[in-house]
Amino acid sequence: MKAVQLAGRGAATGTATGTAAGPGRRAGVWRHRAPAIVAAVGLLLLWQLIVDGFGIPTYIAPSPLQIVGVFAEEGHILWNNFWPTLLEAAAGFALGNTIAVALAVWFVHSQLAERAFYPIAVFVNTIPIIAIAPILVLMLGNGYEPKVVIAALICFFPTLVNMVRGLKSVSPQMLDLMRVLSANQAEVLWKIRLQSSLPFLFAALKIASTTSVIGAIVGEWIGSNYGLGSIILEAMYNYRAPLLYAAVILGAGMAVAAFTITTIVERRVLKWKPGNVI
Amino acid sequence: MNDATAAEVASRSGVTAISVDRLVVRFDGNDGGVTALSNVDFEVPEAGFVTMLGPSGCGKSTLLRAIADLVPVSDGEIRVFGRTPEESRRARDFAFVFQDSTLLPWRSALDNVRLPLEVGRRGGVELERHAEPEDLLALVGLEGRENALPHELSGGMKQRVAIARALVQKPRVLLMDEPFGALDEITRDKLNEELLRIWRETGTTIMFVTHSVPEAAFLGQKCLVLSAQPGRVRGYPDIDLPEPRQLGIRDTLEFVQITSHLRSLLEVAE
Numbered sequence: 084m085k086a087v088q089l090a091g092r093g094a095a096t097g098t099a100t101g102t103a104a105g106p107g108r109r110a111g112v113w114r115h116r117a118p119a120i121v122a123a124v125g126l127l128l129l130w131q132l133i134v135d136g137f138g139i140p141t142y143i144a145p146s147p148l149q150i151v152g153v154f155a156e157e158g159h160i161l162w163n164n165f166w167p168t169l170l171e172a173a174a175g176f177a178l179g180n181t182i183a184v185a186l187a188v189w190f191v192h193s194q195l196a197e198r199a200f201y202p203i204a205v206f207v208n209t210i211p212i213i214a215i216a217p218i219l220v221l222m223l224g225n226g227y228e229p230k231v232v233i234a235a236l237i238c239f240f241p242t243l244v245n246m247v248r249g250l251k252s253v254s255p256q257m258l259d260l261m262r263v264l265s266a267n268q269a270e271v272l273w274k275i276r277l278q279s280s281l282p283f284l285f286a287a288l289k290i291a292s293t294t295s296v297i298g299a300i301v302g303e304w305i306g307s308n309y310g311l312g313s314i315i316l317e318a319m320y321n322y323r324a325p326l327l328y329a330a331v332i333l334g335a336g337m338a339v340a341a342f343t344i345t346t347i348v349e350r351r352v353l354k355w356k357p358g359n360v361i
Numbered sequence: 362m363n364d365a366t367a368a369e370v371a372s373r374s375g376v377t378a379i380s381v382d383r384l385v386v387r388f389d390g391n392d393g394g395v396t397a398l399s400n401v402d403f404e405v406p407e408a409g410f411v412t413m414l415g416p417s418g419c420g421k422s423t424l425l426r427a428i429a430d431l432v433p434v435s436d437g438e439i440r441v442f443g444r445t446p447e448e449s450r451r452a453r454d455f456a457f458v459f460q461d462s463t464l465l466p467w468r469s470a471l472d473n474v475r476l477p478l479e480v481g482r483r484g485g486v487e488l489e490r491h492a493e494p495e496d497l498l499a500l501v502g503l504e505g506r507e508n509a510l511p512h513e514l515s516g517g518m519k520q521r522v523a524i525a526r527a528l529v530q531k532p533r534v535l536l537m538d539e540p541f542g543a544l545d546e547i548t549r550d551k552l553n554e555e556l557l558r559i560w561r562e563t564g565t566t567i568m569f570v571t572h573s574v575p576e577a578a579f580l581g582q583k584c585l586v587l588s589a590q591p592g593r594v595r596g597y598p599d600i601d602l603p604e605p606r607q608l609g610i611r612d613t614l615e616f617v618q619i620t621s622h623l624r625s626l627l628e629v630a631e
Contacts, residue, residue: 256459259431263457265450265481274480278467355467357512 142322153329160326161314161333168311169337171227171299175234176291176341183239184284187246191276192268197247208240212298216305230302230310237298238291245287249280282356285349292341300334311337378442378534378566379405379428385436386420386427397423399591401437405568405583407533410560412581413570414623420592421570425536428568429457441534453477455534456527460542462519464511464526470498471507474526490531497525500559517548524556528563537569541576550608553579557606574627575611578602578619586626596626 127147133139134146141149154161186204190197212233219229253275261271303312311334318327386398397420405411415421426432428439430446441449449455456477464473474494498507501521511519520540527535541549553576560567571577577584578600586595600619602610610616 254461254463256461256463257465259426260457260459260463261480262431263429263450263455264477265453267481270480274476275465278465355510355512 142324145325145328149325150328150332153325157326157329161311161329164310164314164330165333165337167227167309168296168299168303168334171230171302171310172234172295172337172341174227174231175236175298176238176295178231179235179238179295180242180288180291182235183242183287184246187243187250187280188272190247191250192272201247204240204243207236212237212301216302219302220305225306229305230299230307233302234295234298237294241290241294242284242287245283246280249283250276252283253279281353285345285353288345289342289349292345293338296334296338296341376407376442377404377440378407378409379568380440381424381428381437382439383437384424384427384434384439386423386432387435396591398427399593401587401592401594403585403594403597405566408564408566409583410557410567410569410581411583411585412577413568413585413587414572414574414577414627415587415592415595416589416627417572419587419589421587422538424587424592425457425538425568425570428534429455429536431457449534453481453530454532455536456530456532458520458523458527458535458537458540460539462511462516462523464519464522466511469508469510470503470514470522470525471495473511473522474498474529476526477530492529492531494525494529497528498522500528500562501525502555515548516544517552520544520552521555524559528559528565532565534566534568537567539570539572542572549576554608556580561605574620574623578616578623579606579608579611584623586623588629595629598622598626 131146131148134144186200190201215236216229216233219232223229223232250272253271257275258271261275266274299310300312300315303310304316307313311330314330315327315334318324318330381401381403384398384401385396388395388397401424413421413424423432427434428441428446430450434446439446441454444452444454464470465476468476471494474497478491478494495507498504501524503518503521503525506514506518509518511522514522523540541552544552556567557580559565569577569580571580581600583597583599585597587593588595598619602615602619
């Protein structure tokens with residue numbers, strides 16, 4: 084409640100100074116963002132005050148300042164473990180989505196393939212990723228491979244489902260037009276289907292961009308001595324709460340960055356979609 | 362346009378553009394199937410403008426789609442300049458304009474007009490005869506909007522682009538399935554007049570499906586009236602109105618007599 088009131092007032096003053104200072108566009112952006120920024124700062128302050136005020140021990144809940152301290156003192160540890168996780172997530176994202184798109188193209192062109200493999204894909208998706216991880220570690224060892232595969236698996240299904248829907252989203256009249264033009268299957272795929280599927284694909288990629296990070300971290304929990312996932316486990320066993328929180332924040336930051344990049348690419352690629360004009 | 366328009370020159374040739382002979386189209390279904398068209402017979406002369414009218418569900422669209430090789434013929438025969446629908450599709454003898462403009466939303470107006478030149482080449486289609494996409498956009502009154510995306514254009518403008526796209530391959534026949542059905546009346550009137558102008562300038566044979574009696578009378582030199590279930594030819598009257606037709610003609614007694622005649626044919630058809 085308090086945060087909301089604070090946010091409202093912050094927005095009002097922000098608008099006033101913004102319009103006085105210069106162009107209205109900046110004022111508009113500020114008015115749009117200010118509530119979230121003010122609310123977040125307010126909550127962090129509240130957190131710091133509660134931890135300090137009630138004397139909560141660090142291993143139960145560290146204060147925001149202590150977490151900032153970890154970034155300053157042990158930044159290099161976090162940094163060195165950030166890159167492997169990023170690499171795994173990115174490789175898994177690329178692998179899982181590529182296979183999903185390829186399978187979707189195949190399914191759309193072969194009813195037999197769709198009937199044969201779609202149920203299997205659904206089945207694989209229902210197995211909890213946590214349960215698959217140990218199997219993959221046994222199969223692929225302790226290196227990057229199982230983590231990449233887990234990240235890929237977690238991306239795979241939403242993209243497959245969306246891509247199949249997207250490729251089929253072409254209107255019957257559009258297909259009639261292509262038939263009148265004597266276009267072949269490949270032309271229909273390249274000129275019509277792939278473009279039509281892009282809004283569906285990007286909806287899935289936005290999901291995959293964040294889940295691939297989760298996949299990589301979960302993979303690192305099952306036997307790994309590097310990466311944000313292993314830092315999280317290690318910090319937990321050793322009651323190093325500030326380090327644990329810092330690793331979690333870094334992981335979340337990675338997911339947010341991946342999501343943002345995907346959104347920016349989407350806006351550029353889908354300029355033709357009226358809804359995407361900001 | 363001093364002596365004779367392209368349409369007049371071509372129509373004097375006396376060549377038959379489309380001939381439909383005892384056409385039957387049946388759709389197979391679980392309950393024995395439906396006969397959509399039964400014993401349909403008619404001819405369209407080269408450079409003629411024929412409108413097609415009938416109660417909804419009478420098979421107007423099916424007939425047009427059969428000519429365009431989008432629906433298989435069950436019995437009887439269709440010839441487009443002496444060729445079967447499949448042959449004439451492969452030779453790009455005809456172009457089709459749908460009710461929905463079916464523009465690719467990610468392509469500019471100009472690139473949409475270019476689409477027919479980019480696809481279907483492998484089926485043995487030779488595309489040496491084609492018009493310049495820029496000229497066609499000018500012909501349909503969209504000069505300066507070449508780079509506009511479909512969502513930036515109004516419904517009427519989108520249909521203009523669709524017509525330009527249909528004309529890019531210089532088709533001998535233009536098949537139009539209620540192309541202006543979704544437009545408001547003012548836009549529709551304007552496009553009707555422009556379609557007649559384009560028809561006179563290009564000499565293309567046009568078959569035009571509509572459910573509007575005034576539109577059928579205003580555009581057509583002849584009007585094919587179909588009855589429903591199964592679709593049969595109810596009448597194929599000539600529409601004798603002074604050329605070139607202008608919108609004002611619709612207020613004349615002659616025009617009203619023609620539309621009332623068409624309506625009486627439709628009532629029999631119901």
